[in-house]
Amino acid sequence: MAQVFIDGNEAIARGAIKAGCGFFAGYPITPASTILQYMLELLPANGGVALQAEDEIASMGFCIGAAMAGRKAMTATSGPGISLYSENIGLAIVGETPLVIVNVQRQGPATGSATKGAEGDIQFSRWVTSGGMPMIALSPASAGEAYELTVRAFNLAEQLRVPVFLLTSKEIGLTRESVDLDAIELPANVERCRAPETADYQPHDFELPAQVPLISDFGGPHVTQYTTSTHNKEGYLTSDPEVIQEMIDHYIAKIEAVTDAIALYRQDMEQGAKVLIISYGVVSRSVNVAVSELRQRGIKVSSLVLQTLFPVPETIIKSALTGVRKVLVPEMNMGQYRLEIERLAASEIEVVGVNKMDTTLISPAEIIAKGGLA
């Protein structure tokens, strides 16, 4: 065992280095600031560039520029910063830019409780920019998972040419915990598929909608173009409705096509259980305690912990719902992911939320009591 004692923010920074991150820009905000600090410390020695931007809009702009020039890029902020990222996230989507965006959630709305926890940006992550394109969001429950999911987030970003959210919270980001990083099996790093030097190049070329276009970095062998406006496969402005729709379908299809493949979850199903608890993030740890307590009392209960929140892993959720009468969805928000579960649960299944946003963790006892399982 090679235990270390680190917090989630440092785990993310170390994961980013493992993933081959070569660029980081961020703007200080509690509880995400230390990621900027760690990246400033770690990146230069690894040949990368890390810097503090003048605001969150610039953080995103720097990252998008660097990502399109070939670097694996990451930025980190909290809720107020995500609001400022919004427009540039749309740009990253239409420009098909690989990028990892860390949101260390804190209590909101607005400035909220700057140093206190919440997981209130769940649907905000899904619908973060105008136009409503799908997003990928991964949510770790611990420092160890944050380390691993950071690598996975980079891999997905590079593989699919999309911005990927890594959703943690103050509770994960700033809590130090014992973890054996070396024991965590990391996936192999994925590199973006670059267009062959000799071939003609179109920045958004695909035949089937779900196909991810090959990329050629700015400064690479091809002359290339990038635009925020509706564009065709060459990356030139277009007003042709057919082409515009084709591109929209493409942004959606490339994510939908991998929904099952990128569904990350932990399942702890009990034979004959009529109660299922679906959770994610730090709350899932309280669920783990609640589940073992309930089982000790002889109450049958199953648990599904999601690490991929978006695209919603519908197949696994539906299969977990089979034979269930009641689903509990505990969340440190007022019931955001519950909307997804309600949409997927058959009408005879009772969907119950356990919710609070008072900055404190939801306890195992609260899950048992509010869930009507006491």
Next chain:
Amino acid sequence: MSAPIYKSYMTDALGPLPFCPGCGHERLLKDLDRALVKLQTDPAKVVIVTDIGCIGLADRYFVANAFHGLHGRSLTYATGLKLARPELTVIVLMGDGGCGIGGTHLLNAARRNVDITLIVANNFNYGMTGGQHSVTTPGGAFTATTPAGNIEAAMDICATVAGAGATWVYRGIGYENDLPDRIVEGVRHPGFALLDVWELCTAYYMPRNQYNKKELYNLVEKSGFETGLLVNKTRPEFGAEYRKQSSHLAAVRQLDILEQGFDHALERQTGIVIAGSAGQKIRSAAGIFSMAGMLSGLHATQKDDYPITVMTGHSVSEVNLSPTRIEYSAIDSPDYFLVFSEDGLKKTHTWIGKLPTTCLLMVDEELALPDTNAHLVKLPFGQAAKDVGRLSIGIIALAAMLKQSELFPLAALRTSITRYQPSAVAEINCKAMDRGMALISRTDD
């Protein structure tokens, strides 16, 4: 001189330029093309970054790389591109509109001095959206949004960026024949270069203000703004300086690996709260204590609470130790509670009132406590710290608690201190440990 390899960096493959007849942008783009031909840079190494607005339509008429981003943010993409690939020639085309909405990027690009050339196509209004006023609209001018004349003052872009530290600043009228040469100079300048180029929006600004080419020249005098090369100085370029610094930076800090060297007798998750004041090294003591637990084969979590103004008020750390993986890290029912300052007491006052009878509450003997059900032990932590060192009060209290509780061996704490703290600190903290342990034998007497 040999014949140029690149005869033009523009293409009419997508048809003629899209601007209104007489629009100043057309002439500016052609001057930029002339400048690029003079520079003869490989088009694959040139990036034209365009802002939003009519000027933003320019990107697709170049055969060099083109990057068309959000309104006002073009300098940010340019910065990312240039820092990622220093060998690129990065030229930004932005309207006066972009200078307003992206004002902070303008100031910060000037301060930061990344090697980017910004050409402002300054036509004193927002052409694309119908001729509204911008930050450069002259006082009194008529625009769609200043129907009775502009009340706001026009921003002197050059003076503004110069004030922000720009190293190369030029202002000129778009009709000047030397503009291509000026652009060449700006591009060659090793740092942030800005060209504020005044031109005409024939669709909106011209008719509304009965403007013409002559008026544009008159405006120079009326505005009192200077023209020509206004700043030309050298300051280290950000990227080059950053790379230089990086090569000097020490190797990355390695994580402390905590190999188990001791045993523990803990049977369940145990919550410990340590409440003191800012400046008492509470976080550090809690960390060293947690790591000592890990050296004894325990799992640990640590959470710290302190005011945003870190040098005043309370500092409270919550530590969990457990023989198994820790899931729920909040401490609803503490097993050990240490308080040794007024700030710490104030912060945890209500909590202390609700402590269970099973909790061992160890407090400094000077503190006046609320009623509590916890098992209370008063000890002279403050006095001990006066002897050993103010910053070691956390270790004193934790050593006392550890001796009393036997959660894991005292030797593990000593190892954690000597192994993971700088030697000067460790020396004091070893003494602090002895003092803390001695406090317990004293109460036993």
